[in-house]
Amino acid sequence: MPKVERNLYKENPYAAALKMLDSAAEKINLNKNIWERLRHPRRCLIVSLPVMMDDGSLKVFQGYRVQHDYSRGPAKGGIRYHPDVTLDEVKALAAWMTWKCAVVNIPYGGAKGGVRCNPKEMSRGELERLTRRYASEILIIIGPDKDIPAPDVYTDAQVMAWIMDTYSVAHGHSVPGVVTGKPISLGGTLGRKEATGRGCVFTTMEAAKMLKMDLTKSTIAVQGFGNVGYSAAKIFHEVGAKIIAVSDSRGGIYNPRGLDPQKVFNAKQKGSSVMDYKEGDCITNEELLTMKCDVLVPAALENVITLKNAARVRAKIMAEGANGPTAPEADEILQGNGVFVIPDILANAGGVTVSYFEWVQNIQEFFWSEDDVNRKLGEILVRSFDEVFKVASEHKVTPRLAAYMLAVGRVAEAHQLLGLYP
Numbered sequence: 001m002p003k004v005e006r007n008l009y010k011e012n013p014y015a016a017a018l019k020m021l022d023s024a025a026e027k028i029n030l031n032k033n034i035w036e037r038l039r040h041p042r043r044c045l046i047v048s049l050p051v052m053m054d055d056g057s058l059k060v061f062q063g064y065r066v067q068h069d070y071s072r073g074p075a076k077g078g079i080r081y082h083p084d085v086t087l088d089e090v091k092a093l094a095a096w097m098t099w100k101c102a103v104v105n106i107p108y109g110g111a112k113g114g115v116r117c118n119p120k121e122m123s124r125g126e127l128e129r130l131t132r133r134y135a136s137e138i139l140i141i142i143g144p145d146k147d148i149p150a151p152d153v154y155t156d157a158q159v160m161a162w163i164m165d166t167y168s169v170a171h172g173h174s175v176p177g178v179v180t181g182k183p184i185s186l187g188g189t190l191g192r193k194e195a196t197g198r199g200c201v202f203t204t205m206e207a208a209k210m211l212k213m214d215l216t217k218s219t220i221a222v223q224g225f226g227n228v229g230y231s232a233a234k235i236f237h238e239v240g241a242k243i244i245a246v247s248d249s250r251g252g253i254y255n256p257r258g259l260d261p262q263k264v265f266n267a268k269q270k271g272s273s274v275m276d277y278k279e280g281d282c283i284t285n286e287e288l289l290t291m292k293c294d295v296l297v298p299a300a301l302e303n304v305i306t307l308k309n310a311a312r313v314r315a316k317i318m319a320e321g322a323n324g325p326t327a328p329e330a331d332e333i334l335q336g337n338g339v340f341v342i343p344d345i346l347a348n349a350g351g352v353t354v355s356y357f358e359w360v361q362n363i364q365e366f367f368w369s370e371d372d373v374n375r376k377l378g379e380i381l382v383r384s385f386d387e388v389f390k391v392a393s394e395h396k397v398t399p400r401l402a403a404y405m406l407a408v409g410r411v412a413e414a415h416q417l418l419g420l421y422p
Helices: 013-027 032-038 087-103 124-138 157-171 195-211 227-238 261-270 285-289 328-336 350-364 370-395 399-418
Strands: 043-052 058-069 075-082 109-116 147-151 219-223 242-248 251-254 281-283 295-298 317-319 340-342
Touching (some): 013 087, 013 328, 043 087, 043 124, 058 087, 058 124, 075 087, 075 124, 075 157, 075 350, 087 109, 087 350, 087 399, 109 124, 109 147, 147 157, 195 227, 195 295, 195 317, 219 227, 219 285, 227 242, 242 261, 242 285, 251 285, 340 399
Parallel strands (some): 075 147, 219 295
Antiparallel strands (some): 058 109, 251 281
16 A cells, blocks of 8 residues: 655644554555545545624635544544644544544544634634534534534534534524534533543553552643643542643643642633643643653644654653644654553543433433443443453554554444445
């Protein structure tokens, strides 16, 4: 199969996504025709979004929705608002969603959306107009049986509510199942907001058991203090681990005696950064990633662990809360240095798993308790963790490659059974 130039990985996240697909496909002797199909997204939609700004000027934003694969069920994936969004980034994220859904064996394919904008510089009204315009442009390919969006970087339950309403108005009736991660009062599920972070904790607990580590005596560093990072830090704190460092896009704080994630969150809400919390020393994101700790949780954006810093990562366990935080070459260095990596498509699969629960509840019009949601999430992630590490042990491969082998194999089986039409 065609190979990807190694110098493209940093600049092109889709190249990194293809490298992992190619590695897994080669390892499982994947049928070459199916291999070729999986290297290309099923559908890429690029839309121009004219939005009237508060000052009366019109600004045109660019948006994307990519459906990588839907052989195992409707496409599923978040929508991010970020000034650096590109088509190749969204393609990579959609592919990772395909593998993520397959590795935890839920009946979804992978999709992703994004709008190139800076939400920090936009008013609520501007964000609503942008969201509704974007939703109206992608209506042709989304739906509860086709493609179900969810929150991602700099989007939230409110954004999902606007998308749900835009879709529902177009269809003449309320359609809560068109999105997940929406407000509870509109059909959202209990436990969804914390699900990705909780999944990081569940999988870390399983890794700690394998390494015979006592998590209640472990130190945790969390890079990225958005919904995923904050939720993970809060839940780690609740189970007795010590949070010694957290960071966001502006920098971080470190306190060897421990940080209370709730107090840090409150300080950030009042200010603009975790650095507004004064009970710790200011550090850079780079210092956090390479500090001595038991568990490192990169929970921000892609490619933060690279050739430049991988050798200096000193964590015993790295649970990837973000999508694609580790460059392919860096993965090899981490493995060689004995860092136990819980790959992103397993470690952060809690979000899409509980999104699946929300979708099921919307379809059934019957809702579960938060304890039920968390219990079912734990069952799926523990089972998936065991399946991934069984493959890793049997084939003597890294956990990341094992997760991809398992996921690609499941998607390939679906393609084999469905055939090619027309």
